[in-house]
Amino acid sequence: MWDEMTFGFLSLLHSFNAQDWLLVALKFFPFVLLLELPLYSLTLFGMVRYGLRERRAREPMTHYPSVSCVVTCYAEGEDVAKTIKTLVTQCYPGHIEIIPIIDGALKNRHTLDVVLRECDRWRETPMRRLIPLPKWQRGGRVSSLNAGLGMASGEVMMVLDGDTSFDNDMVAKAVRHFADPDVAGVAGNLRVRNQNQSLVAKMQGLEYALSISAGKTGLSEFNIVNNISGAFGIFRTALVRHLGGWDAGTAEDLDMTLRIKQYFGRHNNLRIVFEPHAVGHTDAPASWRQFFGQRVRWDGDLFYLLIRKFRFNLRPALYGWRNFFFTVTVGLVIQLLLPFMIVTSTVWMFMALPTGMALGILGFVYACYFLGLLFYYAVYLVAVSERPRHDLTYLPYLPLFPLFGFTNRVHNTYSILCEILTRSHLDSSMAPVWVLRKNKF
Numbered sequence: 426m427w428d429e430m431t432f433g434f435l436s437l438l439h440s441f442n443a444q445d446w447l448l449v450a451l452k453f454f455p456f457v458l459l460l461e462l463p464l465y466s467l468t469l470f471g472m473v474r475y476g477l478r479e480r481r482a483r484e485p486m487t488h489y490p491s492v493s494c495v496v497t498c499y500a501e502g503e504d505v506a507k508t509i510k511t512l513v514t515q516c517y518p519g520h521i522e523i524i525p526i527i528d529g530a531l532k533n534r535h536t537l538d539v540v541l542r543e544c545d546r547w548r549e550t551p552m553r554r555l556i557p558l559p560k561w562q563r564g565g566r567v568s569s570l571n572a573g574l575g576m577a578s579g580e581v582m583m584v585l586d587g588d589t590s591f592d593n594d595m596v597a598k599a600v601r602h603f604a605d606p607d608v609a610g611v612a613g614n615l616r617v618r619n620q621n622q623s624l625v626a627k628m629q630g631l632e633y634a635l636s637i638s639a640g641k642t643g644l645s646e647f648n649i650v651n652n653i654s655g656a657f658g659i660f661r662t663a664l665v666r667h668l669g670g671w672d673a674g675t676a677e678d679l680d681m682t683l684r685i686k687q688y689f690g691r692h693n694n695l696r697i698v699f700e701p702h703a704v705g706h707t708d709a710p711a712s713w714r715q716f717f718g719q720r721v722r723w724d725g726d727l728f729y730l731l732i733r734k735f736r737f738n739l740r741p742a743l744y745g746w747r748n749f750f751f752t753v754t755v756g757l758v759i760q761l762l763l764p765f766m767i768v769t770s771t772v773w774m775f776m777a778l779p780t781g782m783a784l785g786i787l788g789f790v791y792a793c794y795f796l797g798l799l800f801y802y803a804v805y806l807v808a809v810s811e812r813p814r815h816d817l818t819y820l821p822y823l824p825l826f827p828l829f830g831f832t833n834r835v836h837n838t839y840s841i842l843c844e845i846l847t848r849s850h851l852d853s854s855m856a857p858v859w860v861l862r863k864n865k866f
Contacts (some may be wrong), residue, residue: 460759465797469804471643472610475701476808486601489519490580493662495573496525497566498587500533504708507590509543517560517596521556524573525587529563536587566655567677571670577662584657585677585705589619590705592704599659599703607694609664609685611703612639612650613657620705625716628829629709631819635798635826639805645699649751653682653697657705676726683735687751689745703810717836718805724760724840725849764837794827 494512498505505525512523525544530537537559544555558572570584573757581600585591592598602608615637620630637654644650653660655678670686671677682697689695710716729751731739741749774783802823810816843849 468643471646493577493579530559726845
């Protein structure tokens, strides 16, 4: 089998030398050439463009809008103390209103006690106002967000998780974009703070750096940011109220992003911006079981929103041609269809070819992906990263990332099938069953 692996790998390598590499690519992995390569090329160009623009001096801020930070809490315990502290101690001269909302406070007494303690501790801080809001009955994340929206008085509204802490210049970095009246929302940058806890946490830290920090920076240059994270999203308060707040159910972050984008077709200048230097730190699942459980929910939510909820709304008249094409290509084809194509082609190779040759072909594909990933990573370090020394610690784990990505693609297939057959998005801690039963999904 080793001889077959070597033969398969060297045959493909020889094809490159023989100038028929395009035929090889089209024969084995056409979706790589036609789908993923253009996306990553676009993202790379966006990162370079961002890096060149950031080298120029920025105009100083002259307007400091009031900010309402709606912090959704459920069972975070002591972690919420870090969140409140990092918001109170922001280096921002404007007014910041902090509204921690404890969902199901009757059962989550410990989290409630921590919130009340921290609010009392920081109550006298100048230019900071703390408004704890206990919701005694469990209503889900969306009900907490809408309760916070009702209390928010700031021009800008931040939607934050109760287990996420922030750099002390986060508010200033994020809010400066709203000096442009065409900016509808800002997506914050998330990093994994427990990356050293396990291998899967380390791989997620690298994934966040490459897909969020790098990927969204590139996409933001062309106004095609795919999602404003629910753990760290910034909006104009008036716009969210105009949209009627958040819809009940799961994946409220992508739901809100898609609803905002439905105005892009009529208002060509509207933008969603990603700010890589507005940084939040969150804990990622520390075990493979928790990780795969999280991805079942994420992928199920994506299928539910794009196929079941918004399929009739995906029109250029609403999204504009640029975001319509991007949503269809990336959301429907790359994220929902591509996993099935990868699994099917891999199974076909092992059925049609000797095992050793199939492994050799996969080894060649791995080598190509790794070389491309190495270049992508280097551009990210130079052009985007606000912590290049920290991000260099991911370098030893870079060879594992193509394997991590392939495993994730295979699991994507399982997750999407679960949603198709069982509507798995309804099985979520984000919304209680009694809330979901009162809504139509």
